[in-house]
Amino acid sequence: MRDMRCLETNIPLLLEILRTRHQIAQLLGAPSHAAARISNNMAKTPEAAEHLMYVSSVLLVRTLQRSTTFFY
Numbered sequence: 001m002r003d004m005r006c007l008e009t010n011i012p013l014l015l016e017i018l019r020t021r022h023q024i025a026q027l028l029g030a031p032s033h034a035a036a037r038i039s040n041n042m043a044k045t046p047e048a049a050e051h052l053m054y055v056s057s058v059l060l061v062r063t064l065q066r067s068t069t070f071f072y
Contacts, residue, residue, distance in 0.1 A: 034046045
């Protein structure tokens, strides 16, 4: 019972926080909260950050594959 009261109290607060974050992002000229937060970083956009993570993971896998074959 107590858990349900927490949900009833916290879910509306969480939704209000998400709406406010989105409104702030739009006021800053960004399409989303994520885009507004990352625009000050090196990647500049969420898509660029995803691309960087993908390229990094591919390079890491290749490096690990080479190093493990060296030891076997």
